[in-house]
Amino acid sequence: xxxxxxxxxxxxxxxxxxxxxxxxxxxxxGYFDFKTIKHAGEAFLDYSNTRLPPKRFFLPxxxxxxxxxxxxxxxxxxxxxxEAVLLGVRPCDAxxxxxxxxxxxxxxxxxxxxxxxxxxITVISLSCAKPREECxxxxxxxxxxxxxxxxxxxxxxxxxxxVEVRSGRGQxxxxxxxxxxxxxxxxxxxxxxxxxxxxxxxxxxRIEIARERLVRLEETLDEKFFQNEAQKCVECxxxxxxxPVCYCFDTEDYLEKNVYVRAxxxxxxxxxxxxxxxxxxxxRPSKVDRFCHRFCHKLSRIPMAFNAYGCVGCGxxxxxxxxxxxxxxxxxxxx
Amino acid sequence: xxxxxxxxxxVRIIRIKDETPDTKTFTLSPNLxxxxxxxxxxxxxxxxxxxxxxxxxxxxxxxxRLQFSIRRMGSxxxxxxEASEGEEIGVxxxxxxxxxxxEMEGRSILLVGGGIGLAPxxxxxxxxxxxxxxxxxxxxxYGARSPSLLMYRDEFEEWIRRGVDLHLTVDVGEGDWKGxxxxxxxxxDKPKLNRADTVVCxxxxxxxxxxxxxxxxxxxxxxxxxxxxxxxxxxxxxxxxGHCHFGGKHVCLDGPVFKYSxxxxxPRGISPx
Numbered sequence: 001x002x003x004x005x006x007x008x009x010x011x012x013x014x015x016x017x018x019x020x021x022x023x024x025x026x027x028x029x030g031y032f033d034f035k036t037i038k039h040a041g042e043a044f045l046d047y048s049n050t051r052l053p054p055k056r057f058f059l060p061x062x063x064x065x066x067x068x069x070x071x072x073x074x075x076x077x078x079x080x081x082x083e084a085v086l087l088g089v090r091p092c093d094a095x096x097x098x099x100x101x102x103x104x105x106x107x108x109x110x111x112x113x114x115x116x117x118x119x120x121i122t123v124i125s126l127s128c129a130k131p132r133e134e135c136x137x138x139x140x141x142x143x144x145x146x147x148x149x150x151x152x153x154x155x156x157x158x159x160x161x162x163v164e165v166r167s168g169r170g171q172x173x174x175x176x177x178x179x180x181x182x183x184x185x186x187x188x189x190x191x192x193x194x195x196x197x198x199x200x201x202x203x204x205x206r207i208e209i210a211r212e213r214l215v216r217l218e219e220t221l222d223e224k225f226f227q228n229e230a231q232k233c234v235e236c237x238x239x240x241x242x243x244p245v246c247y248c249f250d251t252e253d254y255l256e257k258n259v260y261v262r263a264x265x266x267x268x269x270x271x272x273x274x275x276x277x278x279x280x281x282x283x284r285p286s287k288v289d290r291f292c293h294r295f296c297h298k299l300s301r302i303p304m305a306f307n308a309y310g311c312v313g314c315g316x317x318x319x320x321x322x323x324x325x326x327x328x329x330x331x332x333x334x335x
Numbered sequence: 336x337x338x339x340x341x342x343x344x345x346v347r348i349i350r351i352k353d354e355t356p357d358t359k360t361f362t363l364s365p366n367l368x369x370x371x372x373x374x375x376x377x378x379x380x381x382x383x384x385x386x387x388x389x390x391x392x393x394x395x396x397x398x399x400r401l402q403f404s405i406r407r408m409g410s411x412x413x414x415x416x417e418a419s420e421g422e423e424i425g426v427x428x429x430x431x432x433x434x435x436x437x438e439m440e441g442r443s444i445l446l447v448g449g450g451i452g453l454a455p456x457x458x459x460x461x462x463x464x465x466x467x468x469x470x471x472x473x474x475x476x477y478g479a480r481s482p483s484l485l486m487y488r489d490e491f492e493e494w495i496r497r498g499v500d501l502h503l504t505v506d507v508g509e510g511d512w513k514g515x516x517x518x519x520x521x522x523x524d525k526p527k528l529n530r531a532d533t534v535v536c537x538x539x540x541x542x543x544x545x546x547x548x549x550x551x552x553x554x555x556x557x558x559x560x561x562x563x564x565x566x567x568x569x570x571x572x573x574x575x576x577g578h579c580h581f582g583g584k585h586v587c588l589d590g591p592v593f594k595y596s597x598x599x600x601x602p603r604g605i606s607p608x
Contacts, residue, residue, distance in 0.1 A: 065339070065341045065342065066339060066341065066342040068342075068345070068382055068425070070382065070423065073345060075342055075344075077339055077342070078339070103575070104575060106574070109340040109573035109574065109575070111340075111575055112338070112339050112340070247575070247577065248576060248577030248578070249570065249571075249575070249576050249577070250570055250576070250578075251341075251385070251386065251570050251571075251576075252385075253380070253381075253382070253383055253384055253385045253386065254383060255382075255383040260382035260383045262341070262380075262386070264341070264570075264576075267570075267576070267577070267578075269577060269580075274568075274577075274578060275567065275568055275578060275579075276568065277408075277409075277566065277567070277568045278387070278408040278409025278410070278411070278412065279408050279409075281540075281541065281566070282604075283541075283567060283581065283604040283605035284581070284602075284604050284605070285604065289602070289603070289604060293581075293602070296582075297580065300583075301580075301582070301583040304583060305583065
């Protein structure tokens with residue numbers, strides 16, 4: 001663990017902005033959102049969380065998969081990720097990246113677009129000081145202090161920040177600014193431990209779930225409860241699009257300037273046409289089944305396959321759902 | 336970047352054959368697949384229109400061409416039907432888990448098809464006939480809604496000549512049809528096979544598969560030896576897009592061929608039960 005003074009942090013930020021493409025939370029229209037910043041002062045690091053997760057920097061809402069020129073037969077590969085530093089990601093959102101790594105980088109067909117962005121973007125997380133009311137990262141141990149997909153974890157403590165290097169990519173970045181860091185002292189580590197204990201305890205008093213029961217979700221499914229919850233859903237898909245883990249996509253083919261293009265873009269299993277085939281057959285035709293699938297996939301199927309949950313407790317779906325569907329109620333039902 | 340798994344490679348349609356009033360068989364060349372197993376599928380692209388999964392219906396021993404029988408249904412299949420010989424389309428694959436040809440060795444085999452569901456079974460029939468000495472008796476029960484909707488009619492004689500015990504049925508007879516009339520379950524008792532040791536592979540509409548599975552068990556076929564090829568919407572074919580994900584299984588990776596016991600574990604809707 002390293003210690004970075006307040007002054008050192010300012011110098012690190014200035015150094016990063018002047019030498020790299022830095023993406024950080026900024027305030028706009030009453031929300032926080034990740035944007036590329038030109039000056040260190042633009043970064044707003046005293047935020048609770050951004051309205052949308054930084055997922056789009058790795059999985060853009062829409063991206064070109066290939067272009068095919070029918071005249072020359074040349075296949076144009078899509079643009080790869082460019083080097084950047086993503087600063088101030090909350091631990092829950094950073095953990096979502098490690099869940100996505102499990103799924104999207106899985107051999108034998110890793111997603112090359114995601115992979116290239118994951119390789120070229122250095123993720124620096126910033127521990128939460130004040131989890132929001134709708135946060136429940138404690139349930140999945142994806143925060144509030146330390147996540148699992150970041151390259152560097154920063155935690156604010158008295159007089160500066162505690163710095164934990166989490167990957168080789170993180171180490172390379174730190175090495176470039178080595179003079180700014182010093183070894184963390186015992187009092188720094190003590191404060192970090194104390195903060196971690198206090199926040200986890202605070203959050204556990206709101207919600208605590210016996211996670212091992214979640215993987216049995218489908219066996220113990222309470223149809224009546226799910227039917228009632230699913231009735232509320234208006235199928236707007238906001239929960240999926242705001243989710244840092246949801247990764248499903250649809251594709252679109254078109255002709256542009258005499259070149260054939262395929263784009264891929266976010267899709268959601270909450271959509272009524274998600275599984276409907278051209279013949280009209282639909283293996284998942286009911287809203288209740290779609291609703292169950294979404295939760296069972298996140299809370300039961302992903303953990304069975306990867307030893308990680310498909311939810312990181314960021315709380316965005318809870319605060320954004322216009323119908324009041326609350327995944328915490330689903331969790332409590334089985335926890 | 337590694338190979339882009341989402342990008343199809345262009346091939347030419349070298350032959351289009353009218354199979355039934357709504358289905359055509361397309362022969363594509365060259366065959367870019369080093370090898371494939373019967374029952375596997377490929378993603379076909381009509382450039383500028385879209386992409387969809389289709390079972391390969393040609394012989395795995397045909398190294399020069401790939402064949403697909405395609406029923407006109409939605410935008411991609413309609414666009415393929417509009418295509419002419421010589422046109423270019425995109426192909427990628429082969430994907431998925433095909434029929435259990437290893438487990439079938441040394442045993443008798445029953446194939447049950449409905450409508451265009453014979454397509455992935457044709458690839459298997461051609462594989463079996465090529466390796467006839469490795470397998471026991473081969474019986475096929477095949478049904479369609481009407482005689483004109485029977486696929487591969489011009490190949491039946493050749494299959495029979497090479498030793499296939501073929502039983503046909505139609506839901507509704509027409510013209511000079513003198514064969515069986517009734518759904519495919521009404522002819523499942525015709526092949527005389529050692530049912531306890533016969534491997535059964537079936538493909539067809541979900542409702543057909545449901546009743547075929549039930550009937551097979553009633554007739555004494557072992558659940559351990561029954562397989563079906565299931566159908567799902569897909570956007571990627573490689574387990575990333577989420578569209579064919581049901582109860583922890585991806586039809587594109589874990590299927591499209593599933594064992595009887597695996598189908599019992601699938602959620603309602605995709606499960607034939």
